[in-house]
Amino acid sequence: MNNKARIAGCCLAALGVLGLAACSESKVDEEKTAELIQPVARVELAGAGAATEASGAAATPKSAEQIVQQVCGACHNTGAAGAPKTGDKAAWAPRVAQGKDAMYTSALNGKNVMPARGGNPSLTDDEVKSAVDYLLAQVK
Incomplete structure (x- = not known):
């Protein structure tokens, strides 16, 4: 036992x-x-820039051309998702006819598949508007 x-x-x-x-x-x-499912990119949340400024580091303003190349250009340089290509007067004509304020509103708040602020919430209103102005200058 x-x-x-x-x-x-x-x-x-x-x-x-x-x-x-x-x-x-x-x-x-x-x-x-x-480890295998780590994200390939990270999104900066709105207000994150305020923490940087509070720590003493001032944000460097971007030029309109930099914003268009780094943010807007992903779609507007290629025509992806039906975005009017930079410099294509015919594609931009209906938007230009709506007026600059309507275009600012679309860029700031998003329209159809275009995300608000081009998907970069850290851009200021003035930076977004300057990018719109830059794109419009390309079709004049």
Whole structure:
């Protein structure tokens, strides 16, 4: 009977070791999965610039051309998602006819698939408007 108790104890110990091994292996899988699904980009949230300014670092204003190249150009340089291409007078004509204020509103708030502020919430109203002015200057 004593042998049976030892065998049962060994079996229980072996099951415990297997259970711990299984748990640690899944943790490795979780870590590997988390590493593989890391985002390829990060979005800067509105107000994050205020924290930078509060720490003493002043934000450097961007030129209209820089904003268009870095933000707006992803669609407006290629015509992606139906965006009027930079410099294409015919494509811009209906928008120009609506007036500059309507274009500012569209750029600031978004329109159709174009996100508000071109998807960069850290841009100021003046920066967005200067980018619109820059794009309009390309079709005059």
